[in-house]
Amino acid sequence: MQDNTSPTVVITGASSGIGLGLAEAYLARGFNVVANARTDERLAAAAKQLGSPARFLGVAGDIGQRDTARQLIDRAVERFGQVDVLINNAGIFNAKPFVEYTEEELDRIVATNIKGFVYASQAAAAHMVPRRQGHIVNITASLALQPNLKVPALLPVLVKGGVNAATRALALELSPHNVKVNAVAPGIVDTPLYTPEMHGFLNGLAPAGRIAQVREIADAVLYLTNSDFTTGVVLPVDGGMSTGTW
Numbered sequence: 153m154q155d156n157t158s159p160t161v162v163i164t165g166a167s168s169g170i171g172l173g174l175a176e177a178y179l180a181r182g183f184n185v186v187a188n189a190r191t192d193e194r195l196a197a198a199a200k201q202l203g204s205p206a207r208f209l210g211v212a213g214d215i216g217q218r219d220t221a222r223q224l225i226d227r228a229v230e231r232f233g234q235v236d237v238l239i240n241n242a243g244i245f246n247a248k249p250f251v252e253y254t255e256e257e258l259d260r261i262v263a264t265n266i267k268g269f270v271y272a273s274q275a276a277a278a279h280m281v282p283r284r285q286g287h288i289v290n291i292t293a294s295l296a297l298q299p300n301l302k303v304p305a306l307l308p309v310l311v312k313g314g315v316n317a318a319t320r321a322l323a324l325e326l327s328p329h330n331v332k333v334n335a336v337a338p339g340i341v342d343t344p345l346y347t348p349e350m351h352g353f354l355n356g357l358a359p360a361g362r363i364a365q366v367r368e369i370a371d372a373v374l375y376l377t378n379s380d381f382t383t384g385v386v387l388p389v390d391g392g393m394s395t396g397t398w
């Protein structure tokens with residue numbers, strides 16, 4: 153059933169981990185959810201996991217391609233009438249010593265994390281600015297605020313740091329149009345990115361002594377998209393990882 157009365161959130165990278173948790177959190181708050189990931193199969197599995205709600209629409213495609221971003225926003229508007237929130241969540245994280253990164257890894261991370269952010273935000277902003285309302289939230293990483301010697305991750309830090317800077321600049325540019333732009337910078341989150349065997353090591357990376365649950369990241373995103381006067385914020389949700397050394 154189509155629902156043009158409820159608000160609509162578009163989430164990139166919503167087939168697993170944080171993106172899937174965000175889809176669940178927004179569905180629970182009555183939003184229509186438009187979910188992106190690279191394949192129909194993974195989106196169908198996500199829809200099933202969420203209980204196959206009528207307010208869920210999957211739009212498959214590589215977010216590093218401009219056409220995917222356009223389709224994502226166009227299909228959301230076509231089905232639900234408007235886009236109220238865009239969450240740029242799709243991203244690649246690969247930690248390794250700096251000199252070991254390959255050209256292919258650099259191309260892939262730039263395509264997903266930088267081009268994906270630019271294309272999806274452009275398509276969303278073009279829709280939100282004339283309506284004079286909307287929220288964009290970028291999922292970055294607290295490692296970009298405070299690097300950690302135990303987790304060398306130069307490429308993720310490079311692109312997430314760029315998106316943190318762009319969050320503030322875009323918030324400024326879009327503030328006169330009443331479109332808010334913020335970022336949530338997680339520390340380490342319990343997602344399929346990490347095997348249970350890695351949790352012991354990962355728990356020690358935050359002064360809080362544990363990694364985050366997806367629900368805790370979703371809570372921060374929900375706060376930002378519920379706030380009418382918060383923009384340009386990069387909000388660490390990392391158990392204190394980015395506050396200093398310990």
Ligand SMILES: NC(=O)c1ccc[n+]([C@@H]2O[C@H](COP(=O)([O-])OP(=O)(O)OC[C@H]3O[C@@H](n4cnc5c(N)ncnc54)[C@H](OP(=O)(O)O)[C@@H]3O)[C@@H](O)[C@H]2O)c1
Pocket residue numbers: 164165166167168169170171188189190191194195213214215216241242243244245264291292293294337338339340341342343344345
């Ligand atoms: N987990 C952490 O500890 C952590 C910490 C800091 C920041 N983050 C950030 O949080 C975000 C989500 O991470 P996660 O841990 O939830 O990772 P994840 O479980 O691996 O999920 C990544 C999602 O992005 C999608 N994706 C990857 N490349 C894509 C592309 N080119 N086009 C469209 N979708 C694509 C994946 O879908 P398909 O594979 O189905 O296409 C998947 O749904 C990322 O930006 C990550 O950098 C995570």
